[in-house]
Structures are given as C-alpha cells and as structure tokens.
Amino acid sequence: MNIRYSRLVTAGILAATFAQVAAADIIRGQVTDASGEAPLAGAIVRIEGLDRSTTTDRYGDYRFANIPAGDYTVSVSYIGAEPVSQTVSVQADTTLDIRVGSDVRYLDNVLVVGSAAAQAGAINQQRASDAIISVIDSDGLGNFPDTTVADSLSRVPGLSIETDQGEGRYVSIRGINTDLIAASINGVRTPSPEDRRGVLLDGVPSDLLDGITVQKSLTPNVDADSLGGVIDLKTISAFDRDGRFIRAKLEGAYNEISEEVSPKATLTYSEVFNDKLGVALSLNYQNLAIESHNNETGEWDFLDNGTAYLNDDYEQRWYDLTRERIGFIANFDWRVDENTELYLRTLYNNYEDDEVRNKFEFRDLGDAEDDGTVTADSQTLPLNEMDAEVRKRREVRKIQTYALGGTTNRDAWQFDYEVAYAYAEEDDSDNHDVTFRFEDIQDAAAEAGLTDSDVTIDFSKPETPKFSGALLDLVYDPSNYFMDAFEEEKTVNEDEEISARFDVTRDSLIGDTPVSWQAGVKLRDREKTRDANVIFHEADDLNLADYVGADYVSGWRLANPMPAWPDPDLTAALRNGAGPGFELDEDATNFDSLAEDFTIDEQILAAYAMGTFDIGNLTLVAGVRMEDTKTDLSGNIYAEEDDPENLQTRDVSNDYTHWLPSVNAKYAFNDKLIARGAYYAAVVRPSFGEMAPFTVFNDDRDELELGNPNLDPYEADNFDLSLEYYPTELSVLSVGVFYKTIDNAIYEATYERAEDDDGNLVPLSEFLPTVPVNLGYLDPAQLADVEEITSFINVGSSDLYGIEFNYVQNMADLTRALDGFLVSANLTLTDSESELPDGREVPFLKQSDTVWNVAIGYDKGPWDLRVSANYRGDYVDELMGEDLDRYTDDRLLVEASAKYKVNDNIQLYLEGKNLTDEPEYYYFGDERRLSQYDEFGTTVVFGARLTY
Template identity: 40%
Template sequence: MKNIHLYLLIFVVPFAFSQEDTENVEELVVVGTKASIISAIEKQRESNQIVSVVDSDALGEFPDTTAAEALRRISGISVENDQGEGRYVTVRGLSGDLNTIAVNGATVPAPEGGRKVMLDGLPTELLDSIEVYKSLTPDQDSDSIGGRIEFNTKSALDLDGTYFKLKANTLWNEQTSNSNNPKVSITYGDMINENVGHIIGFTSSEKQIITYNNETGFPGWDLFDNGNYAIGDDFESRYYDLTRERLGLTYDIDFMIDDETSMYANILWNEYVDDELRYKDEYKMRDDQTDVTASGSTITEIRRDAETRVRQEVRTIRTFILGGNTIVNDWDAEFAYTNSFAEEDDTDNVDAKFRSSTFDADDCGGPCGYFDYSDPKKPLMTLTNGAQGIYDPSNMGVDEIEEEDSVIQDRESSFKVDFTKEGFMVSDVPTTLKWGLKYSTREKEKNVEGYSWEPDFVQSDFNVNTSPVNWPWPTVFGPMADPATIFALQGTFGPYGTSDYGDDYVSEEDIFAVYGMGTMEFDNAIVIAGLRVEDTSFTTVGYNDGDPNDIINGSKDYTFVSPSLNVKYFVDDNTIVRGAVWRALSRPGFGESAPVADIALESDGTYEGEMGNPDLEPYEATNLDISVERYSDNGAVSLGFFRKDIDNAIYPQLTQGVVAGYNFSELLTFVNSDKSTVDGIEFNLFREFDDLPEPFDGLFISVNLTKVDAESDIPSDNGVFTVPFRKLADNTSNISIGYDKGKLDMRLSLAQRSDYLDYLADDDIETTVEDLNYDNIRFTDDHSQIDFTAKYYLNDNLTLKFDLININDEPEFYYWGNTSRLSQYDEYGTSATIGFTYTY
C-alpha cells in the first residue's frame, strides 16, 4: 500500500505539465466534483497567504459526517477519531489545542475542559466553505502555532436571487443493521428588498453507532524475567450502543444602508446529544500469571467487574456576530462584535459497577484460565470450569453506583475594528495600509458534583440480561444489569450533601491586540509585512483538596510581539513562489494552568503535592514556509517546505520553587520545556484527463502528501526521554480517483495517516514523572480508510447520491509502546448512505 504513492506520482506528475499553460484557471468551465476542486485551487491561488480551502460543493463530495472528516482531505491535516467519527484536527503535526477554530471570524470556545474544539458535533451541511490558514498576517489572531481554521456559513451577499437547497439521506451500518439514521438539511435565502438579504440553514441528523472494544488498563502489560510480556492489571471487553443527534441552525442577514455603509448579523447554533449505553466486562488478574510466553500466559488468580453505564451528554456551541463596514475619512472601516458560548452538560448519567469475589488456584482447582496473545488486537481469554462462578449474578455484589454532574462552560466576547486605505506609494510601489484594534475576554468554568452509593445488593437484583450483546469475538461477554433499571436509579441516591470542589476552577483571559500592516503590489510580486502585538491578562481560581474554604488564586500577564512577512512571487503567468515568516503563540491549556490542587504544608514551611501551574508561559513559535505552485490547463501541482521552531512546549514534571505564590520543595505540575522543531513537506497535485478519448475524458486524480518530523525531550526520574511530538503523525496522505462527466460523478478515495503518540503514561502526571518508559507510552496505530461516492444528476435540480464509508472495515487500534501490546481496539464496520439533493 505504501508504494502506491510513488507509482501514482510517477504516472500523473508528467501530465500536470504536458498541456499548454493557461493564464487563468477560471477559463475552465466544468461542473460537479471537478468544479469544486478547481474552485478551491483558484481560491488558494488568489490568496496572498498560504491557505488550503474546502469549497462549498466539496463539502458534499466525500461521505463525511463531521467537519473534522471534511478537513481530513486537506494536506497537512490528520484527525483523531472517536467512535469511528472524526473529532479533533491536527494541523501539520500540532494537536487541536494548538490551533484556532473560528466560525465566520468568531473564535469558537471549547465545550470540554481544554482549548481544543470537538468538531464531530458540527455538521458539514451548515458550512459553505472551510479555510485552513497555514501562514498568518497581522490582521489575524496570533494564537495558532499549528494553523487557523475558518468555518464559513453561506452569506446573503452570495445570493443571486432566491436560493433553496434540500438534502436528505439515511445511513446503514453493518454492525447496527439499522437503516433508520436520517439526516436532513434545508437552506433558504432571498432578498427581502433591494437593500436587505437573508439566508437561513437548518440541519438535523440521528445516527446509531455500535462499537465492539477490547482494552487493557494502565499499566497495560507487565514485563517478566524471561523477557516476555503479559497483560498486567486488567483486561476489558466493552460494548457501546450510541445514538448521536445533531441539530444546527444558521442565520445571516445583510443590510445595505447606503452606498458607503452596510451591516450584517450572523448566528450559528449547534447542539450535539450523545446518548450512550456502555457495558464493560472487566477482569483483574492481580498480576498473578505464570507460564508467560510470547503467545500466552496462565491465569492463577482472577476477579470480575461488570459495569452498566447509561449517559446522555449534551454539547452546545453558539456564535453571534454583529458587524459592518463604512467609510471614515477616506478609510474603509470594518467593525465586528462577537459573542461565543460552548457548554458540555454531563448531568444525566448513572454508572453501576458490580464485583465478584477473587478466585485463586485453590478456588479454581488449578489454573483459573489462559490467555492467548497470538492476535494482539483480540486476545483470547478462556476460563476453566472452576472459575465460571465469577459469571454468577448472585455472586456479583454492588461495588459502587455513581451519579456525577459535570458542567463545563466557555464564553468569549470580542470587539474589533479594522481600517484599510489604498492608494499609498512606497518607493513608487502601490501600497495598501491596514491597521486595527481588538479586545477579547474569555471565561472558562468547570463544576463537578457527584454522589456514590454502595448498597447491600447483588447484580441479580437489577434485572440481569445473561446474554446482553451478540459478542463477535471468542472471549465470553458476561451478564450485565439492565440499563433501564440502572438509569431509573437516577436521583434516588439522596442529596449531594457537601459539594466537592476537587475538579472545579474558573479561569479568565483578557486580550488586547493592535496591529499594522502594508500590502505592496510590485509588478511581479505581492508583499504583506506588518506587526501585531497582543497583551494578555490571565487570572484563575481553584481549590486545594476540594475544600471550598481553601482557595488558590493565580495570575499571569504577558505581551507577545508577532512580526509577519508573506511574499507571493510570480515567476510567470502560471508559476508562483511563496514565502512566509511569522510568529505565533498558543496559550496554556485551562486544565494545565488552573490551580486544581492537592498540596500540604510541611514542617519546614514549604509545600509538597500536585497542582496545575498558573505561571506557565505560552507556546511560542517562529514559522517559516516556502512553496512553489505550477498551474496548467489541466490542473495544478505544488510542493512546499515548512519549519516551526517552538519554545515553551508544556509537559508534566517534578519541580520545586515558587508557583502561584507557594514555595514548594516538591511539586508535580506542568512546566515549560526546551525548544522543539517541527519540519515538514507538503505535496499537492490535481490533474484532469480531458485530453483522453471518450469516455475516459471524465477521469481526474487528486493527491496530497505530507511528511512531518518532530521530537520532544521529556525529563523524568529515569532520565530524559526523547519521544515523537504529541499527536504528530509523520505521514498523512489522500488519494482520490474520480470520474465526472455528463450526469455521472464518482470518486474513490483513500485517506491514510501513520501512527502517532497518543499520550504519556495514561496522561497521569505522577506516572509520567516517576515511571515514564515505552511500556506505558500509548500510540495510535496507522489508519487507512477507503470511501466511495457516486452522484447522478437526474436534471438541473435533482441529484441522487450514494456513499460507501470505510469500505475496508478499518478499525482503530492503540498500543502500549509496541503493536504486540494492546491498549485499545475498536471495530465500527462499513457504512452506506443513500440520499438526494434538490436545489433551485
């Protein structure tokens, strides 16, 4: 599979230059998939920055459920999945918390506890285009060392008369065998009068997901004296039955007040409901195994936990923008007020865990069971007759029934004004000047409360299902408590009593920015140069050991200066060389910087313990981009190099000294590390074969490849560990082969990424510092997914569409240090959709 890239490139690159040059890609008149690709290429060509674009039509060309999956098709992008759907986006090897997400220019806050925004709740049907800015200019926020991702909804300014679009489809998945997964979206817009236009979009979808899962806990595997590994603390089989509902609404209205002044308002509302049933069948081996070989081991002691969890989690994102433009003393003035809100509401859940007694060799009359590791993704556990008692529901006592209320809210408001004026001459070069101001304020708040109950009941008291799932793998899946019975326990535990502030915090961030820039238009080049200065004031409040009377405050003020230079040089009418140098930052994560603490005063007057670090410096990066682009009648090809020199990357460490005003003799916290460097290359190719004889003249191919290299040094008690940069996939690629002619439009696509470091030592700060090694570093395995899309144009208004998703039934696989040591394995199956689009 890996060599296919080389063969395809050898075949198609000569064609990219074999035709006569053309001065303008806009001369091509095409429809369908090719039109969307060419439109995106033209936008990238016309931009004075380094940017990748997904055009409006392209958002429907692939069978992508989420906005993250649509981004996966862009060079330099890789995606973290959850339950088989794209969730977080990594840009050029830098994880989601190091990138900025915006909708129509408004920064999107994060529903979860950190800064990275979950994109699996944002339907592509709400979007008109996506732009990934890989270089920044001074009029853009500096807080994205990876990239800035702009999601744009359709504007009333785009209208040319009345617009109506209806899309509907349903999805079938082989693991659910359920075709009742409807998705509907409607977009309508028109001009109310000659000066006012508006457009509204609505989408609703429902999707069932069934996942079969194997996992090992942390630490996952133990190393024995003979050099072999065996599953360490526990082995789990999990079954997920989820229903994900997505609702979205956008509204845009534009007013032309007079010839010089216009205003607009834009609203986006998105709700994502995750209804989840999880069964967990967990086995504790107590590290007591014998006869350990490379392919298996003997179990001499075992205990079983059976868990039924029922949860409905609701995530909401909304943005509001009020803006306009006018003329002020011959300067074009643009202004915008934005208000954004995100919330994760996880207050509707019950989790019941039941536990057997521990069976040892005496209880089992010899070995209790055996492990077979010959398939590392699906270890086979076989229990002997003497151990079958752990499946008896009457012997499974209640370990804990837990209800937890967690609410995370993230709010951001901003106001900005930009002034632009053309007509200046600098050394006889026409120059446009632009300057502006921006103020933003953000508040992140996390509140967690909970209650646990340990009644003297057994599993059989809760309507046990002895065969809860049709488990597809050989290991037995044991009896489970009825989920409806468990969920009915909600609210019956009693009052919450004294609130526990152990995970609570409130953080506030105020940013004031000012910038100036000039755009110089030479005969054969465009140069944008300028400077942006951002002043940040950060305050945070947390609690020590959950005590509401033991409050810890922290604060940090800093100023970041960001010079920027973007150069676009025209070698000839069809060849462009680009270069960019700029500075960017990414502010510390809220969880890393909040003073959520467990510290104690020692006899010598110093403190010891564990706490977040409000004194963290932001990530800072100096970025370099160089690329060459070549255009022809039949397509385009580009090759680019980028480098990011990163200071102040954040990692856990055992340290001492003053943090948040406390003098520590020993503190487990987060600290800024030394320099890291990210180097990479990107290659893009699009070629249509309209010079071939009929019917082959409808063929086209699209290829992008990205290779990235970066490492980090992590200090620990065992010395300095050199590991790949967090969430960085060394190689990502997309290859699409399509046919677009007449009424038929088809595309077969392959999306690939290499493995990457998922997290260190179960993301536990203490283990990372004290016992970091490759046995407890978790990696995500490489991933290759094949999709197919076909459209048939019945007439100018009605199009039929059919998708096959994950044709190759690619699973998700995570491992501890080596692919022979399972951490997590999930199967999702192949899906198919069928639907239609009607427009007029």
C-alpha cells in the same frame, strides 16, 4: 523582537497609513460564471498597463482605488475557464461586472455544481491568497462531501484527525495537535465545551457550511493563537448565489454493526430582496445510531528478562448510543449602499449523546509476575476480581456564535468592524454509573471444586486477547457479583467569549507601487468554568442477578463473550440513592466534586499594523501584531477524605505581552508558476486544564497532583517555502517545506522524592528545589509526607519540520479520452523532537510522520462519482515511559460516493464510509501490546437532494 524597536516600526507604519491623501477614482464589480448567478471567489482581476491586480472575495466582488481616470483593459483569470478581457472607461466610481466560462450553465469550462466546481473553487482561492492556505469549497449548490467538518478536513494536505466512535472529532495540522491550533466560525473564535482549548469539530454539521479555509501561514491581522494554522468555517450567505435558493436533503445511514437506519435532513433557504437584503436560513437534523465494540488494557510492564506482561486490567466495552445533532444558521446581509455592507451571522448547534456503555473488566492481572507464567504470547495467572459495569449518560454539547459587523468604504479607505459573542457548554448532568464486583474469586473456585483456578490470556492476536480456563463459568455467572459503587454526575463545563474588533485599510501608491496599509485593534474577553458534581453511593447486598436483562451482546465481534449486564434501564431506578441499603460515600463525593473545579478569566488585547505591497510580480505582506494577555485563575486546594470545611481557594493572576512579526511573500513567475515564502511568530496559551490552579492530595497525603498557573505559553517561529505550478486549465502541482521551532512546550511530569541510604525520605529542602513548580503557597506541614508530585511543566526548545506535496488534475486537460475524470493526491511527511527534563527525546504528541490522500472522481453529465483513500501514520498519543508510550496505530480509510442528477432539481446519491471495515488501534510502545482496539463497521448512506 526588541519591544522598543517594534513600537517604532508600528508607529512608522501607522504614520505612513494615515499620511496618504485620497487620490483618483475607483473601479469595482463582480465576477460570476456565464449564467451570472454563481459568484466566483479567488478570481484574479488585473488592470492591464497599470500593473494592478486584486482577487475577488467570497461574493465574487473586487475593488480598485486610486485609479487615474481613463480607458483600461480589465482581465480576469480563473482556473477552469479561459481568460476574459473587457475594456472600461473609468470615471469617478465605475462598475464593471464580468462573466467567465461558457454560455451554458453546468457544462464546459466553469461548472457551478459537482466535484469539478468544488475543485475549481478551492484551487482558485488557494492561488489568489497572499498567505499559504488550503481550501475545501462546496459545489455551486452548497453540497459538502462529508457528514462532519473533521471528516472533510482529513482530505487537506498536512491534516489528520482523531476519531470518536468512528467519526472525526479533533484535527491536527502538520503534526500540531488540536489544543495548539485555532478554529473559528466566520472569523469568530470557536469556544470549546471541554476543559481544553481544542475544539470538537464533529459537532458542526458540514451541511451548514459553504466552505472551509485552513490558513497555514498567519498574517498580522489574524489572531496569533495557533502554532499550526487556523481553521475557519464559512457558513452560507444569501449573496453566495443570485436570487432565491432552496435546498432540501433527506438521507439515511445504515451501519452494519448497529443494523439501524439513521435519518438525517437539511433544509436551506436563501433569498436576496431588491439586491439589498440577503437572508439565509439553514436547519439540520441528524439522529445517528452508533454501536462500537472495544477492548483495552490499563498498562504493561517488563519482567527482569525483558518479557512484556500485562500488569493491570483488561476491559471489554460495548457502546450503544444515539448521537443527535441539531444545527441552525440565520445569516442576514444588508447592502446599505454601494459603500456600506452590514451583517448578522448566527450559528446554534446542539449535539447530544444518549449513551449506554457496558464494561466487563478482568482486574489485577499483574499477579502473573509472581504467581503465574508469562511467555511472549500469553500469560497464565490466578484471577481474583471481576467488575461488571454499566454507564448511562446523556451528554449535551452546545456551540453558539453571533457576530454583528460590517464594512464601509470611503474613497481609498475601508473600515471593518465587528462585535461577537461565542458560547460553548458541555452538560453531563444526566449520568449514572454502577459497578458490580465479583470478589474472592479463588475462594469461590475452591467451593465449586475447581482443581484449576487459573485463566490463560492468549495474545497471539494482540488486538483481541482471548481468555480461557474453567474459572470462566463462574466469571460469567451474574449471581456472583454484588454492587461496589453507584455514581451520579452533574458536571457542567462552560466557555464564553465576547470580542470586538476594528480594522482600517488604506489603499495608496508609493511611487508606482500599490500599497494597502492596514491596522486594527481587537479585544477578546473569555471566561472558562468547570463545575464538577459527582455523588457516590455504596451498598453491599445488591446482587447483579436482579439487574440482568439480555444475557450477551448480539453480534459481538471480539474474542471473548460480552455480557449485556447490568441492564441500564433497571439500574436507573437506583438513582438519587433509591437503592435498598444505600449509603452516601461522603469522602468520594466531596473529593470528585471539589478537587478540580476552576474558573479562568482570560483577556487578550491585540493591535497590529501591516502593509501589502504589489511590487511587480511580487506581493509582500509584512507587519507586526501585539497581544497583551491577562489571566485571573481560581481553583481549589483539597485533600482526599478531608472535611469540605477545610477547602481552600487559590487565586492567581498573570500578565504578559508578545510582539509577533510576520512576513508573507508571493512571487508569480507567470500565470502558471508561483513561489511563496512566509515567516510568522505565534503564541498559544496553556490549556485550561493544565494551568487551572487546583491542588489535590491523596488520602495518605504522600501524592500531590496540581495544575500550574505559572506555565509559560508556547512560543513559535514558523517558516514556509512552497512552489505551485498550474500546468493546465484545472490542475495544480505543488511542493512546500515548513519548519517550526517551538519554545515552552508543555508536558505532564512526575517527580519522586528520593530515599537516603537508610531508606528515609530526603528532606523537603532537598526535594522541592528539584520540582520546577511553584509550591510556595502551601504550608510546609502540608508537604511533609509528600513522596510524589505530578504537574505540568515547560520544556526547552522543540523542532518540527516537514514537506508537503499536492497534485490535482482534471484529466480532460491531458486527453479528451478521459473527459470527466478528476484526480487528486497529497502527501505530507513530518518529523519532530522535544527533550524532556530527564533527557529523553520524544516527538510532538499527536504528530504522524506520514499522511496521504488519494481520490479519483468522475464528474460529467448526470454522474458525479468519487473513490478516496486517506492514510494517517501512527503517532504518540500519551507519554507513559520509555518503550511504553501510548501510540495510535496507522489507519487507512476508504470511501466512495455516487451522485446521479435526475434533472436540474433532483439529485440522488449513495455513499460508502469505512468500506474496508478499518478498526482503530492503540498500543503501548509496541504493536504487540494492546492499549485499545475499537471496531465501528461499514456505513452506507443513501439520500436525495432537491434544489430550487
């Protein structure tokens, strides 16, 4: 959009906003269930005769301004209950509270507990929204169906997840990967403890939440830093319920691989004092034992005849870890008077992995090309080197958010204000990794008198290759291994953001058309730092036989035996260079500690103006957002095996502005049929690791790797159309299409310096112009020997499009014979295309063509049952080359749960996760070429919940 024109539009909207004159009276109130204790969010409240409507907020509150004095009929529509109407006489500031549903709590129309309640809450909030959203709501007692936020989000239409150790960690929205979407806690942007923008959503326990909203079409009052949508985690509030609320949960989780019971406990307390002060506290603790079995390969290549062969390493990995989560929420809400509410919302989350990883590695398997035999299902070759490695680490991740703010109403005006602080940290400062190597295996085979010193790798089951050969007796003898390297890490990543916002809203009338004008400003100041500290020691005469505890991993599931050595507790004695004959490897230590450190300061100043127009059955939200971005980046220039005194620092500053219009339209044909359309522009800054200004030369100075601080941000135009049909009291059938055109997508690229006919490198003057990365800050002498440059670049236009289907049904609405049964299903089909500089067309990373969910539940009387299946199609995980890109294979997860209410205060439950024992599989270009395979096993959860 033309900047000058945008400023005129913005100025016009602001002028119209502040030109309105306060008029008439106000009507406000709260909508609850029949008991009066459970506020209902998303209820549609109408003033008949005035054609005025609004929706209730999370506390069930609604408010109308500019209402002429007189008598009116106010109606409430809430899916899952019969409509309710009441008359009211409006004089000045009038209060009207409305209850819907039956007279008996827990039964009939509005259920304030159980799956039906959660389903009703989600449907109503989605129906009432002016934007396109998906909602996961807790039941009336704050119970969530999943352990982590990511696992819950996998059930939302269009969302899929990436896992870590069997648990959901990162979320993709409509094929847009986690670095290009945004997450927030109570509206405060969540920082990332890693060197990326994507947020880990397995660290926040779902027990601390009261709901999750995924906003797929953005309005101008929302930060525009997302191409796919915004995930907002809503923590508990005392005003979510009436009076005192206490909940205690105690459970255990048994995994068939670890064969351990992992405890988890949650204690929640909330109370409202004098209808003024609300206090909500929640503490969550989990100590989860995880054991996973893994094998993976480095890379594959092709023979001249087209046969694929493994030309790198093969590894077996055994992970044995304890994942401890401690989460705490303290939220305070103060209703100062009927016009002002203040709040303090805090979240502290500590996520700690105490991990042991043993790795057994068959190295340099590419010799099969020249010295072995390769078939479609096997390869035979001489084995030259083996590694036995153990890593013991304590990785601590912290996420904290604090928000102080409030809302003040003055007649037709509303003022919202907030200051917030968010902090994330990843601390790897308690970590050691030791490698023992078996070298000159062929010489050892000759000394042992082996006539056949080859190994054969059988790929007939590509997920779990099997090795065979007489040589393996030597391979599994720990006395043949000597220490190669001992590594200790003390690396810390930090992400800190301070923000402040102020919004003003004015309700007015243009003729008979109600219009809500809104404008605001926001400042976000963020600092991201990475401080790597890695220490390497070497020793030639330490034998692995002295560091063996158990011989093999018990219950190992994969094809080849898995050694349990080296023993991590024995190798821990070698920390701080305590091993005999240890020598500090200064070059490796300096390189890994200095090469990729960075500091990035990012400041975003945003302002917006928008209007919400209620034009009969049409609700239109239109406006524009301006975001001005300033970045100051600092990184190091360093060469492998160089003197640290030669370290150089590179500082770069950038400044750019985006004007981002958006329009969201909702048209209600009637109470059952709603059409939506949306357009919004968005901008996503490059990931921190991509734009960090590090510059790294290898030891020969012929390879250069660097970040690109001059990357342009992603820019996208997003379009949505959808149709929603609510055929019965508690059901919805919807279909939506979406299209995104994205400029400046970022990919990693490598450029190789060509040779002339005589085999000499072409001049730098010919090579460097072919590399679209600024290298002018380097001395030509530094680049003289460079033959290969790897960095990150922008590509041209990319397209992503798809269609979503969603169906939710209370079966009792169809026939009373199925009373209590609930059914839900959704399907998302997407496709995308980006063109790389070499002309190759590839899909967006992490984008699955097909995602679907199906769930069948039964919620009646004391029983609440559910069986669900989640399917995610395969997707490109990493670009490696034509026919060799790394894919994540499709995956189907089946889960089930049973909850039994003993009485109004006690509920028992039993859940099964990954009931089909589904593994995670990655491959290179074709499913016959293993990249990585993990098994996590089935988990059974049992527990009890006490509510008072």
